[in-house]
Amino acid sequence: MQTAVATAKVLIGGEWRESDAEGVFEPVNPATGEKLGREFPVSRWSDCDRALTAAVEAAHELERAAPEKIAAFLEAYAKELEADAEAIVQAAHEETALAASPRLKDVELPRTTDQLRQAAAAARQGTWRRVTIDRAKNIRSCYAPIGPVVVFGPNNFPFAFNGVSGGDFAAAIAAGNPVIAKAHPLHAYTSQLMAEAAARALRGSGLPAATVQMIYKVNHENGERLVGDPRIGAAGFTGSKGAGLKLKHAADAAGKPIYLEMSSLNPVVFLPEGVKENAEKWARELGDSCTMGSGQFCTRPNLGFLVAGEATETFMRELAASFESKAPHALLSESTRAQLHESVEELQKAGAKLLTGGGNVPGPGYKYASTLLRVSGKHFAAAPHELQREAFGNEVMVVVAEDEAELVEALHHLEGQLTGCVYSAASGPDDALYARIEPVLRRKVGRLLNDKMPTGVAVSQAMNHGGPYPATGHPGFTAVGIPASIARFTVLQCYDNVREDRLPEFLRG
Amino acid sequence: MQTAVATAKVLIGGEWRESDAEGVFEPVNPATGEKLGREFPVSRWSDCDRALTAAVEAAHELERAAPEKIAAFLEAYAKELEADAEAIVQAAHEETALAASPRLKDVELPRTTDQLRQAAAAARQGTWRRVTIDRAKNIRSCYAPIGPVVVFGPNNFPFAFNGVSGGDFAAAIAAGNPVIAKAHPLHAYTSQLMAEAAARALRGSGLPAATVQMIYKVNHENGERLVGDPRIGAAGFTGSKGAGLKLKHAADAAGKPIYLEMSSLNPVVFLPEGVKENAEKWARELGDSCTMGSGQFCTRPNLGFLVAGEATETFMRELAASFESKAPHALLSESTRAQLHESVEELQKAGAKLLTGGGNVPGPGYKYASTLLRVSGKHFAAAPHELQREAFGNEVMVVVAEDEAELVEALHHLEGQLTGCVYSAASGPDDALYARIEPVLRRKVGRLLNDKMPTGVAVSQAMNHGGPYPATGHPGFTAVGIPASIARFTVLQCYDNVREDRLPEFLRG
DSSP, rough: OOOOOOOOOOOTTTEEOOOOOEEEEOOTTTTEEEEEEEOOEEEEEHHHHHHHHHHHHHHHHHSSHHHHHHHHHHHHHHHHHTOOOOOOHHHHHHHOOOOIIIEEEIIIIHHHHHHHHHHHHHHHHGGGGGGGEEEETTTTEEEEEEEEEEEOOOOOOOOTTTTTTTTHHHHHHHTOOOOOEEGGGHHHHHHHHHHHHHHHHHTTTTTTGGEEEEEEEOOHHHHHHHHHOTTOOOEEESSHHHHHHHHHHHHHOOOOOOEEOOOOOOEEEEEEEHHEEEEEEEHHHHHHHHHGGOOOOOOOOOEEEOOOHHHHHHHHHHHHHHHHHHHHOOOOOOHHHHHHHHHHHHHHHHEEEEEEEOOOOSSSSOEEOOOEEEEEEHHHHHTTTGGOOOOOOSSSEEEEESHHHHHHHHHHHHHHHOEEEEESSSSSSSSHHHHHHHHHHTTTEEEEEEEOOOOOOOOTTTTOOSSSSSSSSOOOOOOOSGGGGGGEEEEEEEEEEGGGGGOOOGGOO | OOOOOOOOOOTTTTEEEEEOEEEOOOOOEEETTEEEEEEEEEOHHHHHHHHHHHHHHHHHHHHTSSSHHHHHHHHHHHHHHHTTTHHHHHHHHHHOOOIIIIIIIIHHHHHHHHHHHHHEEEEEEEOOOEEETTTTTTTEEEEEEOOOEEEEOOOOTTTTTOOTTTTHHHHHHHHTOOOEEEHHHHHHHHHHOOOHHHHHHHHHSSSSSGEEEEOOOOOOOHHHHHHHHHOOOOOEEEEHHHHHHHHHHHHHHHHEEEEEEEEOOOOOOHHHHHHHHHHHHHHHHHHHHHGGGGGGTOOOOOOEEOOOOOOHHHHHHHHHHHHHHOOOOOOOHHHHHHHHHHHHHHHTTTTTTEEEOSSEESSSSSSSEEEEEEEEEEHHHHHGGGGGOOOOOEEEEEEEEHHHHHHHHHHHTTTOOEEEEEOSSSSTTTTHHHHHHHHHHTTTTEEEEEESOOOOOOOOOHHHHHHHHSSOOOOOOOOTTGGGGGGEEEEEEEEESSGGGGGOOOOOO
């Protein structure tokens, strides 16, 4: 821990400079509740304005940059992160209370550098351009960079979704767009270290210095102004529905694309015949998935569906026991815990019954008892909006339907989700019910799973980390899975009868 | 001409049924100003509601329909249109005053049936699904139908962009979505005949009866309700910026994708060295392009850019002469003419000088004198918003810049456009200026042209009929060019660890 340090600088136009700050904030270690002895600025609009102007110039250069240079930068950045891994992991651990190992060091950081390298490969290959040439009509088209991209990272992934290093960042850069990262204040120092690594990698790259810029925090009004600014191409946001919808409103009004990943409850449906065979096993799986990382994943299961019966009662008892047996881990912040508690209260007001948990656990740190709620299928169908309030953290609400019809009806009331999952008997007896619920569930989710918890999001070309509103803002795009994720930060450009020597090289001939 | 006919019926759930109408309208022949003796209903919400409910059911069936069935329907529909071509062309000619031949019979109808057949081929091929299989991780993804699509057709293309037969229709159906067409009231009877052809083609197709539904008119409130209804997947709209932005607002608020093609002035830049050689020729080309079809194309050039000089004065004189030499043709409606005149007045108020035209031409029919306006580059840069007011029809405003720098500055102030075009000297002398303006212009447009008027929109895989806001609502999508245009009406779906026999066939193995 340090004392009396200067306020951190912002990265604008290739320089670490004093922020034109309207205030400061001091990050806290959520495992202890103690201040970490660092101070970061809340930027005024003038910081944003400078970054935007620098980004426009950088965009002009970047769109002409050789793909090899972009790829080499992304790879150099991955190397810099690895070289500085110890300090970065330590910083993230202190700021988030997430386990240094395996989570941060052995899972999330390698995932992040892997993403950067996959993005580098995609930049080199250029398949994201989807070049289409009609020689007979002399018309050619391709996807091209959209322009400066503002990325708002979430609180829960200090590396893999960080505005200055995560999936949106990698996708935007791969397409040749400069990024203005709005770091999440809950891991400001981690973001600073990563941005320093990016700046080092940029130095020898031949790319413009403003390819990567970073500020730590702005007020809501300036955030909304950023996503609607005429100088940007698009924005990416991962975070809460409340914040996401405000940004969406501002971007929509300005006609600017914004790619949002907001809330998702990731329903898991356990079919009755399978439950008879696997009640304990599946309950433990669900319990583990809900409490892993204190449930602070976009794809944690927050919602279970079962049909009433003896085996379901066994499942519920086992799930409660699983929750009670585990000492909860600190949440990301005091407000994360307060919001989780508020949601648990609201869900109860809406008719859910508290079975276990439901309150804070004494410190140190912002711990919350793993919480199990239960509600009937009829109740869920009657108040679907209130009972789909997001409870971000180690909580699950199980909907117990009276019968199959009530289960199907309840699923009809699901809002858009990132994932949806069905566990069923190994073969045969649940198949008819599966066939009834599949069309209902599939249309509500971006990724449909069988017999597997949704929490892991593999970095695969075939991944979809997206889904219908309000899980995201558009059901045709994914935030994970290169090269598909790159599409978000591109525009379609067409050249009609343009003279050969005026075409980009890859459109000639 | 008929007299005392019954109000036309709406096509809902596979039946031609009485509309629950809140009023009626009677189309007029714009070439004569006389009523055509037909009556069409303004649907209440209950019509929309019925259509939406039927569309949801149809969507469930359609998403499982064999691609071959969808393709065969699209082809059968094309044949039905050809079989009924005489009546359809006659109806459209009466309702729009567009030439029966070549425009309607020999250009637009063949284009429309070609689009339907290209969509059929795309449905059969299935490349729009972009199947991605990661066998190692057992994750598979593909694009899938988005759900019921509401298509609002424009006034200016009774066939090729009609909600019940045009590009949006073909793209939505190819992906397996039912369409609710909102016909344009200015060619209601044409739309009725086309919908009858579609219904005939549907009958033997094995596809659900509600695959194609059509209403004629709704009030604004119900239009906005339609595009935000939870039952739809997406909407397509081609028309004015005013109407488009209202629909966009409603769809955005509901989190529903809407693909808008709104206004575009389609700037054409004539570089000075080329103008010296080609002043007369280029002026005539521009004059022809502006007046063809009375300038009622989304891609008509409404805006010219030149650098001041002697040759430019020759160009302007020749352009004025070209306009004066042509007898104007009737516009689509009285309100089309009134809006054009209002825009011409507003452009003058904003500083443009009227060189020729600027008023109605005596009847019969809604004719407007081809209108040429002129403004300085400095003026344009000072009031870019006011001077980019859309004037839909046979009008062009030429911006004459003092010098190259003023030209570049003026182009910086362009709003998003469907197209942008540069005419330049055959070789050499204009190249340096081209290199200066190209990066500015290209970023403002969806399609960049050289040495060619933008009016034609080839149905090519490489076409982009799209562009930055406010030309459209999203710069990554095109309304013309199959299969790319299909992407608008799809969602990304992912199957993670889903059992083999539960996968769609094309994802197995």
